[in-house]
Amino acid sequence: MRQYSGSGKRWGEFSELRELLERAIIDAPPVLVRDGGVIAPGYNAELDEWRGLADGATDYLDRLEVRERERLGLDTLKVGYNAVHGYYIQISRGQSQHAPIHYVRRQTLKNAERYIIPELKEYEDKVLTSKGKALALEKQL
Incomplete structure (x- = not known):
């Protein structure tokens, strides 16, 4: 999954969501x-x-x-x-x-x-x- 390049502080608030999406979605999903x-x-x-x-x-x-x-x-x-x-x-x-x-x-x-x-x-x-x-x-x- 593409890394978010913005503020680490803001992204840290969504770490559970990010981890869920990384587990659930394949690296290169179809269009x-x-x-x-x-x-x-x-x-x-x-x-x-x-x-x-x-x-x-x-x-x-x-x-x-x-x-x-x-x-x-x-x-x-x-x-x-x-x-x-x-x-x-x-x-x-x-x-x-x-x-x-x-x-x-x-x-x-x-x-x-x-x-x-x-x-x-x-x-x-x-x-x-x-x-x-x-x-x-x-x-x-």
Whole structure:
């Protein structure tokens, strides 16, 4: 945070406010506060949790893909995201007959089938709402 160059006496009167702002606001906040990203990590645990959920989506998808590939023995299985259909598990057409019963078909492609499972749908709902909740909480703070 930029140091105040005026009278030390006057600034000293607001030392608690200055310390609060230094803890709460990142060093280089974005120009538009309405887009979020102003509150510093570590300032509010709930905000950190919502941000972590939104930012950690790739790690979760990678772990899910590895787990499902190993569990089912399907080397063509992929986990991904599509803006229209959301998160999915994709299996090549040649291996799609090995999809477990709890895999619900979401989309059919030329050479593959895309599925959703309850765990992935629940995670999708959390991720999609986490960005909005993080922004709302940040505005409240």
